[in-house]
Amino acid sequence: xxxxxxxxxxxxxxxxxxxxxxxxxxxxxxxxxxxxxxxxxxxxxxxxxxxxxxxxxxxxxxxxxxxxxxxxxxxxxxxxxxxxxxxxxxxxxxxxxxxxxxxxxxxxxxxxxxxxxxxxxxxxxxxxxxxxxxxxxxxxxxxxxxxxxxxxxxxxxxxxxxxxxxxxxxxxxxxxxxxxxxxxxxxxxxxxxxxxxxxxxxxxxxxxxxxxxxxxxxxxxxxxxxxxxxxxxxxxxxxxxxxxxxxxxxxxxxxxxxxxxxxxxxxxxxxxxxxxxxxxxxxxxxxxxxxxxxxxxxxxxxxxxxxxxxxxxxxxxxxxxxxxxxxxxxxxxx
Numbered sequence: 001x002x003x004x005x006x007x008x009x010x011x012x013x014x015x016x017x018x019x020x021x022x023x024x025x026x027x028x029x030x031x032x033x034x035x036x037x038x039x040x041x042x043x044x045x046x047x048x049x050x051x052x053x054x055x056x057x058x059x060x061x062x063x064x065x066x067x068x069x070x071x072x073x074x075x076x077x078x079x080x081x082x083x084x085x086x087x088x089x090x091x092x093x094x095x096x097x098x099x100x101x102x103x104x105x106x107x108x109x110x111x112x113x114x115x116x117x118x119x120x121x122x123x124x125x126x127x128x129x130x131x132x133x134x135x136x137x138x139x140x141x142x143x144x145x146x147x148x149x150x151x152x153x154x155x156x157x158x159x160x161x162x163x164x165x166x167x168x169x170x171x172x173x174x175x176x177x178x179x180x181x182x183x184x185x186x187x188x189x190x191x192x193x194x195x196x197x198x199x200x201x202x203x204x205x206x207x208x209x210x211x212x213x214x215x216x217x218x219x220x221x222x223x224x225x226x227x228x229x230x231x232x233x234x235x236x237x238x239x240x241x242x243x244x245x246x247x248x249x250x251x252x253x254x255x256x257x258x259x260x261x262x263x264x265x266x267x268x269x270x271x272x273x274x275x276x277x278x279x280x281x282x283x284x285x286x287x288x289x290x291x292x293x294x295x296x297x298x299x300x301x302x303x304x305x306x307x308x309x310x311x312x313x314x315x316x317x318x319x320x321x322x323x324x325x326x327x328x329x330x331x332x333x334x
Contacts, residue, residue: 049234057230061223073211081207095131099177102132103170106139116140117301124191130184135177138318141266141292142169151288154270160333161281165270168289168329172322179317190307251283256323259291266292282330290322 091098106116120137124130141147143166155161255276264272269291273284294315303311 053230053234056234057227077207091128091132095129095181096178098129098132099135099181100174102128103135103139103173103177106136106141106143106170106173107145117298117305121305129181130189130191131177131181134180134314135173137173138176138293139170139173142173142289147266147270147292151270154274161285164285164329164333165288167333168285168322168325169292171329172289172293172318172325175321175325176314176318179321180314188307188313189310248280248282251279252286252323252327255279255283255287256290256319256326259287260295260319262291263295263297264291281334282327285330285334286323286326289326290319293322294319 091101116137119140120133123133123136148162148166151162151165152159255273259269262272269288273287276284276287299311299315302315306314
């Protein structure tokens with residue numbers, strides 16, 4: 001009996017590993033081939049903008065896939081191996097206290113926004129209050145150690161920028177969690193369903209099924225968001241952006257919008273912000289705070305996981321709160 005169960009587990013693990021490896025490899029191969037052939041085809045057709053579109057699209061997708069897989073692994077592990085009572089013991093019963101605790105827990109997950117969506121969905125399935133799960137969703141890609149170290153390297157000799165980013169990002173995540181606890185409605189949020197692993201499936205089987213479900217489901221929305229970001233990059237001329245550097249307030253709003261459409265990974269956006277030296281430090285801070293919380297690919301991932309109605313409301317409110325938080329913290333620290 002024990003040997004039979006062990007054989008079934010080994011077969012299930014092998015089958016799932018093959019599916020994940022082949023599926024991820026196929027996705028990377030398709031995107032890479034498209035990225036290589038797309039520019040060549042564009043040059044043959046004398047359309048350099050199309051070549052640029054393929055380049056940006058490939059870069060966004062390829063940098064997001066590893067973190068999407070990380071999120072799927074963490075999400076599946078939470079769903080399969082972590083009992084619900086663990087979360088009830090770790091998080092305070094009061095939502096007002098659970099939100100900042102969940103927001104601070106984002107420090108321990110070194111991933112980008114692609115990973116945070118499936119993890120937040122898994123937390124909700126395990127009984128965590130949506131307000132706390134959403135605070136974690138926003139904070140995890142913005143305040144983890146990898147992002148803070150990258151920010152310090154992008155702004156050498158300017159530790160105030162690291163402090164400002166941490167404070168503004170964590171403040172936005174906690175504020176949005178509290179706002180959802182106060183004003184959010186259950187009808188706006190479509191709770192993600194647990195992936196079906198079949199009757200009588202072991203925890204290992206549930207874990208493998210969760211990886212396949214989350215990775216393949218969210219991967220399609222990652223591609224859609226990446227395509228939207230690439231389209232913006234080739235349609236809006238840089239000369240138009242330079243016009244808005246005259247006013248400090250307009251530049252803050254411009255970089256906050258730019259962060260939404262560029263879809264730069266949270267672990268690389270500090271270097272992009274530092275390169276925008278024609279803008280002021282508060283505008284650069286807004287770019288780094290808004291980007292990991294509201295961008296096109298993240299909107300697509302949220303819409304696919306929690307529903308379009310939720311994504312529209314939550315992303316809009318998050319953008320406003322992130323801009324206000326950036327201005328207040330930037331004015332105080334920078």
